[in-house]
Amino acid sequence: xxxxxxxxxxxxxxxxxxxxxxxxxxxxxxxxxxxxxxxxxxxxxxxxxxxxxxxxxxxxxxxxxxxxxxxxxxxxxxxxxxxxxxxxxx
Numbered sequence: 001x002x003x004x005x006x007x008x009x010x011x012x013x014x015x016x017x018x019x020x021x022x023x024x025x026x027x028x029x030x031x032x033x034x035x036x037x038x039x040x041x042x043x044x045x046x047x048x049x050x051x052x053x054x055x056x057x058x059x060x061x062x063x064x065x066x067x068x069x070x071x072x073x074x075x076x077x078x079x080x081x082x083x084x085x086x087x088x089x090x
Contacts, residue, residue: 001032001035001036002035002036002038003024003036003037004037004040005024005038006039007040007041007042008042009040009041009042010042019042021044022041022046023037023039024039024046025037025048025050026050027050028050032052033051033052033056034050034051034059035049035051036048036049037049045070047066049062049066
């Protein structure tokens with residue numbers, strides 16, 4: 001199961017302390033090896049993974065791949081934005 005739950009895009013506070021992140025936790029049900037949740041909050045994106053270690057012994061590889069993919073996406077969007085700014089100025 002993979003799901004996205006949009007969250008608030010303004011800071012939230014609990015007893016005066018600012019909420020810095022919101023990580024989703026999706027339960028595993030019988031027959032599921034992996035759940036991935038994605039939520040957005042205050043301009044950020046947060047992933048939550050829950051895996052059955054017996055069914056998916058290399059879940060750490062998946063998390064590393066997700067991290068690398070996010071870095072690639074961020075790098076690509078930064079380059080695209082910079083290129084667009086140069087074109088507009090020219």
